[in-house]
Amino acid sequence: MDKVLKIGIIGCGAIGKDHCRRIIETVPGATVVAVSDYVAAAADETAAKYGIKSYGNDCDGMIKDPEVEAVVITSIDPTHHDYVMKTLAEEKWCFCEKPLSQNAKDCEEIIRREQEIGKRLVQVGFMRHYDRGYAEMKRIIASGELGKPLIIKACHRNVSQGPGFKTENGVTNVAIHELDICRWLLDDEYEDVQCVKVRQSSNSDKGYDNPQVMLMRTKKGCFIDVEVQVADGYGYDIQCEVVCENGTVKLPDPYAVVCRSRPAGWDSVKPAESMPIMTDWKERFIEAYDIEFCKWVESVHAGKLTGPSSWDGYVACVAGDALNASRGTSQFLKVETMEKPEMYK
Amino acid sequence: MDKVLKIGIIGCGAIGKDHCRRIIETVPGATVVAVSDYVAAAADETAAKYGIKSYGNDCDGMIKDPEVEAVVITSIDPTHHDYVMKTLAEEKWCFCEKPLSQNAKDCEEIIRREQEIGKRLVQVGFMRHYDRGYAEMKRIIASGELGKPLIIKACHRNVSQGPGFKTENGVTNVAIHELDICRWLLDDEYEDVQCVKVRQSSNSDKGYDNPQVMLMRTKKGCFIDVEVQVADGYGYDIQCEVVCENGTVKLPDPYAVVCRSRPAGWDSVKPAESMPIMTDWKERFIEAYDIEFCKWVESVHAGKLTGPSSWDGYVACVAGDALNASRGTSQFLKVETMEKPEMYK
Amino acid sequence: MDKVLKIGIIGCGAIGKDHCRRIIETVPGATVVAVSDYVAAAADETAAKYGIKSYGNDCDGMIKDPEVEAVVITSIDPTHHDYVMKTLAEEKWCFCEKPLSQNAKDCEEIIRREQEIGKRLVQVGFMRHYDRGYAEMKRIIASGELGKPLIIKACHRNVSQGPGFKTENGVTNVAIHELDICRWLLDDEYEDVQCVKVRQSSNSDKGYDNPQVMLMRTKKGCFIDVEVQVADGYGYDIQCEVVCENGTVKLPDPYAVVCRSRPAGWDSVKPAESMPIMTDWKERFIEAYDIEFCKWVESVHAGKLTGPSSWDGYVACVAGDALNASRGTSQFLKVETMEKPEMYK
Amino acid sequence: MDKVLKIGIIGCGAIGKDHCRRIIETVPGATVVAVSDYVAAAADETAAKYGIKSYGNDCDGMIKDPEVEAVVITSIDPTHHDYVMKTLAEEKWCFCEKPLSQNAKDCEEIIRREQEIGKRLVQVGFMRHYDRGYAEMKRIIASGELGKPLIIKACHRNVSQGPGFKTENGVTNVAIHELDICRWLLDDEYEDVQCVKVRQSSNSDKGYDNPQVMLMRTKKGCFIDVEVQVADGYGYDIQCEVVCENGTVKLPDPYAVVCRSRPAGWDSVKPAESMPIMTDWKERFIEAYDIEFCKWVESVHAGKLTGPSSWDGYVACVAGDALNASRGTSQFLKVETMEKPEMYK
Ligand SMILES: [Mg+2]
Numbered sequence A, B, C, D: 001m002d003k004v005l006k007i008g009i010i011g012c013g014a015i016g017k018d019h020c021r022r023i024i025e026t027v028p029g030a031t032v033v034a035v036s037d038y039v040a041a042a043a044d045e046t047a048a049k050y051g052i053k054s055y056g057n058d059c060d061g062m063i064k065d066p067e068v069e070a071v072v073i074t075s076i077d078p079t080h081h082d083y084v085m086k087t088l089a090e091e092k093w094c095f096c097e098k099p100l101s102q103n104a105k106d107c108e109e110i111i112r113r114e115q116e117i118g119k120r121l122v123q124v125g126f127m128r129h130y131d132r133g134y135a136e137m138k139r140i141i142a143s144g145e146l147g148k149p150l151i152i153k154a155c156h157r158n159v160s161q162g163p164g165f166k167t168e169n170g171v172t173n174v175a176i177h178e179l180d181i182c183r184w185l186l187d188d189e190y191e192d193v194q195c196v197k198v199r200q201s202s203n204s205d206k207g208y209d210n211p212q213v214m215l216m217r218t219k220k221g222c223f224i225d226v227e228v229q230v231a232d233g234y235g236y237d238i239q240c241e242v243v244c245e246n247g248t249v250k251l252p253d254p255y256a257v258v259c260r261s262r263p264a265g266w267d268s269v270k271p272a273e274s275m276p277i278m279t280d281w282k283e284r285f286i287e288a289y290d291i292e293f294c295k296w297v298e299s300v301h302a303g304k305l306t307g308p309s310s311w312d313g314y315v316a317c318v319a320g321d322a323l324n325a326s327r328g329t330s331q332f333l334k335v336e337t338m339e340k341p342e343m344y345k
């Protein structure tokens, strides 16, 4: 491949380091030329490992470096909007991990900026679009072989959260993936939403709601029920079923060896056929991350982005705000967005 | 078995005839001594087949026949309440198919009458309590091994409805089984409910809503989502998953042979591993019906009913009314019942 | 049902008592009028429980009792042949648990006797013919929708054996069910067989081979591989897959609730989706036993047996002998039977 | 990555072109610098596509090119041995698609040559070692948690074969993957084998046997049954189950979306839960191919090969020859290999 996209990464935490390795070692047509981080030493360490340039904590300087053609933003959530805007100021390609911003107003600013430039430059890191299971579900739904989609039943269960996690984050940091993927599977937009408080797990006495149920209705009338567990469940378990007029289609569980046995502990444990469940979210979508970056680099080389857009980041944000606002009301609240710009259609 | 319970059946339609055969041929300790039906000829025909007495359309006479010790009511829904009350007037055992009555007030009358008699005499035909799958789910939930139950996700899909079916019947005749079984699985009562209109199937243009989604919340805060399809789907498909604090438990699909093949039509159809889905609801719970009657007769011989009670029939009725009232409101409505009499605790 | 078949049971051990209860309580058109057992007290106890006649250890007397119309033989294996012959001497119906006899010569004698009488009077207790899974497999194979059957892969795993169990019993008492069911599924007869010694389980140091593999080839060229485990495995697990020209068909696992969880022991055990496996063989085919007796009684009332015949009992015996003879030879041995009498075709 | 392994490819057919793309675009630390093919134009075309050197049909010249550090052999089977020997003459790294040679003698020559050089230089393309399912099975077996492995049941079904396919190729080109993977899973060597002719599919009247069954016994006594279908079945279907002392472990089916529906054709087709089966073998192990090359390049950079060796290619060849020799004998034939050189232990 002749052209190599030169990338700078902002944020050298776990995911930033992993994306750095991914781009350098496995993504064809792209490499990382510079890294930066709020903590200068983190950038220095990553840079040293791959023999590339460290900007230390001078993230703004790195964005302006003429050698940097594209910026990957994996810094902490509250900084995303600012770095996206600065990258757009340079009219460079920008790959931003979700969420695009902390609120709808900030997303709108990004959308307006892309309108002024007249070209999509931002892709949001909704990697599930690149998961083979979701992609096949979308293909089947779009083919019409099962008739129109009517209902989605999803769940997002995981095992633990970092310090500072709040009830609202169950929507904006966890269910945000479902907020995005349901629109994408249905090719539809949200009409109204309702976040329902349900019986709480006694395992999870940390000051935030767990579990929560999020109900969404779309413009075309589809009904969506998303169960969200953020802590102390049995594993990392992502389920999604779309009920259509003539049948249903279901996300498969990850590829896993099946055992039939009676495990050690012989006397108390009953024999079973069993299939392991993951506990770590990073494994579950590892292949999707790989494909996501390969496709992003391909589309950058082709000069036209095809992955999740600023609009997608914006809608997830608006729907999330409405869900959080509906909590405790026992009612559906409207999801009101600006007109969708031509560029994102 | 020494004692044989002598039963009279009201209603000789499809299910009445099947129960008659079941009791005579397969239920130990019980037999049918007389039948009656609104259409006298139907009763005569069934009676002739088994060499038993026909009361023609004199159902009231049959109830009073001193030889009849117990009455099984399988007549059309609007007649249930009246026949139950007449059976209770004789202080005889009464097995009534669901629904117990057409409204909450009528159920309350039955409950009051049982209170006066001072003994449970009525069992309602909620046969899912006797399905091996639901029974095992209840055992697991009650054992506490998965922690407290938090959420139920269920669906009830079937293929067609008779003439005169209305939107409201999707609740009172179809989802009524879920209204009953969810309370039973959770050992809990409903707090409020909401019936949600969702995107409609274009296959199903018959003047009633299809599908519908029913949301229920319990006193203990459990959240229940029941999808109901009443027509033109792919088959008869009953699903139920209970999400607990430490895991989930799921109703199995019926026992079915698995094929791996490419069916006739070879060129257009892709090869698949496949497991058949039923289209006829009668097959699905056939074994539960058998067990239900055996257990009912056993409990009658023991002098103390243990199956679904008048209270269970009443609560299903009250919840169904609230669901129907909530349609179109986008809100949860309270489910308000009388105090639960000691007898049913 | 007007006619009631009056049955005498020889053998009041676990299975004899269970069949007694089954016939009295659940099989329509039949009842037990007398019982006998090598241990007189066992017969007396069972008789007392149901208020029927005990012949004590006078089994021969019971067979001759004019009131006894049919004899069910559930005594120990070596006595089967003698009781069948004595029942045939009375020209009464005879239901004999497997095996029909201890060797081929004895089976031939039974077959010759039935020929003389000119009518099938004996049914062998191969209850798997009445299992819904096997029955559906047979229906699919016979329909031809998957093309001709070519290969069967089966396994029979169980947990423990009584005292005195020998390597040969792995064929004649355990795999005998597969010897029967494979012929039935394929509608074919055995050509040659080979019993292969394989790596032995170190859990199972009791003096008999475990596991063993039995290979059979049929007249039509089908190949059959049956794995037999008789002790110390994880559970009672019966598997069967028939490979046909255009696809395969597989016996389903028993109906079982599916859990997704991390069980107690939390830290060391990985979360899994799991489905329980049985440990007790009696549960697995309980429904088949019920159906088997109902069908047997029906066919007796109709005057013509349709279930597994003396011929079926004979062929299983001949094939079993050849398998045992082949052990250690690394060769296929011929299975040579007499001509199949018209009566069994 | 600093070091880039410079590879020359012999053979620019389907798989050669795919490996070329794989190495250039997705394998870090390696690139293709030259290609050659028996048909010069094929080499020229591939070379032009990637802007690399074409040796036309001068494969020998390409092997000697000092810039070429490693040779990937994807030419037709009969040429493998010669190109491996020529690559070893240069003491260069060699990646050879299966089979390593056409007979055991030729494999031995390769093994002797590696002994003289004193270092493993050859890796054979048994890519299943890199399949996540097989790798997890091996991990579980090796962990001992299920006890010792006792029996393997495998099948290899595919849809069609190219012209010139013979019965023997069912062993040497198809089952060769199972011949390799079973040894690897069990960490054991073959003792004797038997190829059994079974009932033939009438769909497959092309002059070669289909299906065939291959039986193998190992030094440790494990028994292996491999069903091989090479044509006209329903799809590409790879199954493998290892029966251990305390349980079994089973290769999962590929990740696939599950539908519950009644497909078009509505009236004749029964509704089903279904999971698609592949028809193209290239899809099934696509990820394994990617991982295989990444790991090979990694191990070359580390200076010590870890993947399938000449010995592995040799044993598969010897076992395949014995299987073919046993056809029609109804007997197990010994598998006799030379002593295993230290280098491969
Ligand atoms: Mg790269």
Ligand SMILES: [Mg+2]
Residues within 6 Å of the ligand: B022, B023, B024, B025, B026, B027, B028, B029, B030, B031
């Ligand atoms: Mg009865």
Ligand SMILES: [Mg+2]
Residues within 6 Å of the ligand: C022, C023, C024, C025, C026, C027, C028, C029, C030, C031
């Ligand atoms: Mg009976």
Ligand SMILES: [Mg+2]
Residues within 6 Å of the ligand: D022, D023, D024, D025, D026, D027, D028, D029, D030, D031
């Ligand atoms: Mg490369």
